[in-house]
Amino acid sequence: MASREIISYDKGVAVKILKWVSPVFLAFYLVWALLPLFIMLMASIKDLLDAFSVPEPGDWAGITMFFDFSPTFTHYIALFTENNFGTYLFNSLVASIGSAIIAVTLGSMCAYSLSRSEFRFKKDLLFWIISTRMAPIVAVIVPLYAIFRSVDLVGTLPGLILAFTTFNLPFAIWMLKGFFDGIPYAIEEAAQVDGQNRFQAFLTILPLAAPGIGAFVILCILFAWNDFLFSTIIGSGGAKTLPAATKELVQPQNIDWGKIMAAGVITTAPMIPLGLLVRRYLVAGLTMGAVKE
Amino acid sequence: MTVTTSSETHPALSDQDWGFSTIDRPPSAINPPPSRMFYVYLAAPAIALLAVITIYPFLWLIYMSFHKVGFGSSSDIFVGFENFSRLFTDTKYIEGWGLLLKYSAICLSIQVVVGVALAVVLNNSRYEKILVTLFLMPMMVSPIVAGLLFFYLYNGTFGWYHWIFQSLGFLGETSILGSTKTALYGIIIVDVWQWTPLITLITLAGLKRVPQDQLEANMVDGAGSISNFFNVSLPNIYPFLLIAILLRFMDNFRFIDAILALTGGGPANSTRLLPVYLFDVSFQFFKLGRGGAIALTLLIVTIILGLILVRVLEDPTRKKALSGDPDN
Incomplete structure (x- = not known):
């Protein structure tokens, strides 16, 4: 592909920085695009207490609370029965x-x-x-x-x-x-x-x-x-x-x-x-x- | 015409447009007037259905906008242009336009910058296919579900996005939707989340059509890929971006589902874009006359935007750029 050859012509610093930044950018966007959907899926199988527990602001280690729950399908069942x-x-x-x-x-x-x-x-x-x-x-x-x-x-x-x-x-x-x-x-x-x-x-x-x-x-x-x-x-x-x-x-x-x-x-x-x-x-x-x- | 005389006897010639003499001519020339009825019959059901659902509402809106509409048995009173002239002094109406434009401008600038950047980084990369597939998933989410989902994420006591905003120091105790200063950004984030991938997809389609020889010619002049992007790629994908922007702008007139789920126009009207205001006038206050006047102005602006869009699409040079062979 011609586009691969194009890159080899570049020697500038800006291009080098871009080559390092782009994977980070893609990774960040991937999280941004999928995180809401993932949280929705998780919240749908948490009981209310688990879904409402969020760590203190600034407590980044508390993020593990998100995964600390036992899955339940009660919401799905309730939607169809009630x-x-x-x-x-x-x-x-x-x-x-x-x-x-x-x-x-x-x-x-x-x-x-x-x-x-x-x-x-x-x-x-x-x-x-x-x-x-x-x-x-x-x-x-x-x-x-x-x-x-x-x-x-x-x-x-x-x-x-x-x-x-x-x-x-x-x-x-x-x-x-x-x-x-x-x-x-x-x-x-x-x-x-x-x-x-x-x-x-x-x-x-x-x-x-x-x-x-x-x-x-x-x-x-x-x-x-x-x-x-x-x-x-x-x-x-x-x-x-x-x-x-x-x-x-x-x-x-x-x-x-x-x-x-x-x-x-x-x-x-x-x-x-x-x-x-x-x-x-x-x-x-x-x-x-x-x-x- | 010998063909027409023999058509009575031979089944293959029952249609008048058959004949060697016409074979190289375009369809218009092949169809003499009598056979056109076939096309009319084929198109009739769809056209009739569309006519019923467009012409009647349009006339209805015009009628309503010139009347003060009474409830029950009380009849409508003709008020002339009053419903329209009142719009000029209706601050919510004027603010509604302002907010619609501001919202669209911010949404579109973020979407174009991020969307194009994503497309450029993704183009010809090893993971292009899989990443594009993952990125476009938010587009499949029903706008009302997206609104409710972010309503949950923004919640001031248990929303994870609120927690992230707080932890990063962007927000205090109040949720992003709770303050007149930030609520508009709250709804913008949802639109950016859902529709940036559309700009990326359109830009990628454009980048595949950037002529390689132009890129190479530019490189011979000693240019690198950054210069290539601004001097060759960007002008080539411009028609694609123009269409994307127009379409997204028009969609902002059409889709208010997420906003209805997130704020319903509040707090203190800070997210009451014109379509949301129209929704309230018609369905909360039941002012059908004023609603009709607002709806007509909104429709007219949409039609003007639509005409611009079609003009862009029909432009011969752009048309060539848009539908050009990707392998060139």
Whole structure:
């Protein structure tokens, strides 16, 4: 690699210092990135007394107190037996997977159509689609609530699925359009020559977009799963998901931190492997396709 | 057109756009007007759904912002621009903008400096893959969970981060969220923790596309890697950073979950960024008219930012830099 040779040219003091500083910097950042997650995991398996014991300020040796506890799963068990977390987990799964499937199904049809056709206000239409995703949810949630209320969808899973689709659909359209743009039209032409109609031709090229479609389904699940505002407001009543339920554990008196941390672990744990699974598409997904790795 | 006449008999020719004469032309030329309906049908369900969930709320916001909204059976009173003109004298509204900008400016400067530094150190290092994987984990955490987690870490009596701050002498007895001077930094830390890795990922993608020949040419002139970074790499990753900054800035308008969990806007409004204030006006005080006016101003600024973003993306020179072949 050329970059290795570049380093050998450097003889300055600054470069030498940098070479020593960078591992320290990386180590420090690693601790900074993972420490909160580690503390959350530990706090979820400590009983309250252990979770609340912190040494005196300045007593660095007292840090061993952090590891001085006997693990317990009572918080996890209590969440499912006392706080209905089974239902919330189910709601989270159904709502996020449901909205991801609807968003990507409708989104791929729309994206294909936008990718293959050319018309006058196409740019404006695309901007309108993307702007529906960029809009601050706080700004539009009151009128959306009014719509959902009028059709009796507040507090129901179909309502929540639809609510999540409002931000997942524009995402899916925008991302998949980029994907279809990269698939040559000649493939559909060949399919049509073989006697397929145009819808069948569209279905033939879907497998070519399969890796992208799969990744965007997972990203849509991730966005919906982590959503809080829709889940609290549109889901309130009968369709709360894990983030909303976790927030509700915070009561004015007597905050049960063990349970909250356990709920945090339950909410976070499935998303980390899913996020890493689509690692290749993550940057594209989070930058609306502007940057590809 | 002989093709169209034979299309009635031959199934393969049932679509009018088939024909050798059109094969080398772009899709737009292949599709004569009648066959376009196919695209309309395909796009219709998604477009219709988006229209319902965007146009109605937008009209609703406009209606609300011109009315004083009554409760129950009492009807709404038209008040003209009163809801808007009152914003100019609403100190919380003006402070809300100020705090939003201050919060974004501090968050973004830390994220860009640390994120770019991480990317430069990680780029082509032996542990790049594994470290990037570990670093990006905070991004997967639901913002509300991140907020609650830091709420616990900051706790004045048993929070481990509070203990660290105290031990290092940064803080006294009061938790970082308890004082108007430090609360904003408390919420900034959470955003920096979650989103610095995004800047790192984007910068890494940019660094992979820095043309090797430019680096080598610079070295022939006697430059070292520090000069290389500032004179060659940085200008090349600039479009990537611009996009990252715009996207993060817009996300600060959208996501208030962590702030709601950490401070809810307090103490004494010191973390009441505009979106948080809007949330309070709509959901604590139920002032739908004023909320509508605030929401509209927020939406308009977001749309302007969105237009800038698209302009950046569509810029041909930048577009080339962004999607360029990494192997060049």
